[in-house]
């Protein structure tokens with residue numbers, strides 16, 4: 625991009641990019657599995673700005689969803705929790721034909737593994753809290769775009785006040801220097817854990833675009849040059865409380881909603897009793913054999929709980 629503007633958090637970047645370009649009465653298309661607070665923000669604006677916000681799926685026919693007042697298409701690729709890959713070139717072509725602006729939250733792939741502006745997307749934003757800083761010790765955000773669009777975005781960023789502090793900027797730049805060394809390690813370890821889980825008898829599904837049987841594998845390969853190490857998996861139907869117990873029985877994984885740093889984290893998602901339990905993993909820089917051994921012992925305990933329940 626021509627220019628970038630830094631923020632005090634990824635959400636600071638999300639809200640400034642959305643607010644800067646919307647007008648009263650606009651129609652917005654947003655990918656269904658976007659980061660929850662980004663969707664909450666669009667919902668919060670709906671009444672105040674008479675917006676119409678419509679959520680679409682990765683295989684939706686975008687052309688048919690466009691309206692005369694469609695101002696913005698907001699995407700993530702891969703998406704939050706499901707890690708679906710969207711065809712960014714196709715999306716940007718539809719948007720341009722209708723005079724709409726495209727914004728991507730590119731936090732997952734990082735600027736190293738996906739270059740959305742080259743595919744026609746107008747604004748690429750990141751939570752720098754994740755891989756860019758990489759050490760879980762600051763929050764930050766960044767948005768990258770053309771000089772033309774920055775004329776509108778930068779004043780909004782300044783007015784909203786979610787500015788990156790000098791100390792955090794210093795740490796983010798220090799983190800950025802090792803991004804190209806850290807990411808391949810994250811990628812390899814993430815793929816090893818994903819493959820191991822994929823072959824585990826208790827695991828029903830692994831959502832990682834780098835697994836060859838992922839429906840997003842081919843598109844992901846065309847569009848990205850690598851993978852980060854955040855993905856999700858589901859395990860067989862869980863008795864109440866078992867999934868929390870599973871996460872808690874891991875010794876090397878912290879339970880926390882952030883991701884993209886040196887330490888491995890797990891977060892239980894979509895916990896519905898007697899439904900398959902879903903978890904999101906962020907694979908850190910620890911020795912991957914130790915991470916797999918830890919998951920192995922926790923799944924063994926989980927299997928025993930399931931068997932006891934079946935015995936009852």
Ligand code: PLP
Nearest residue numbers: 633634635659729731751753764
């Ligand atoms: N975008 C995505 C995809 C995220 O997962 C997050 C945070 O988890 C954010 C944006 C927000 O970033 P921050 O925590 O830096 O505000």
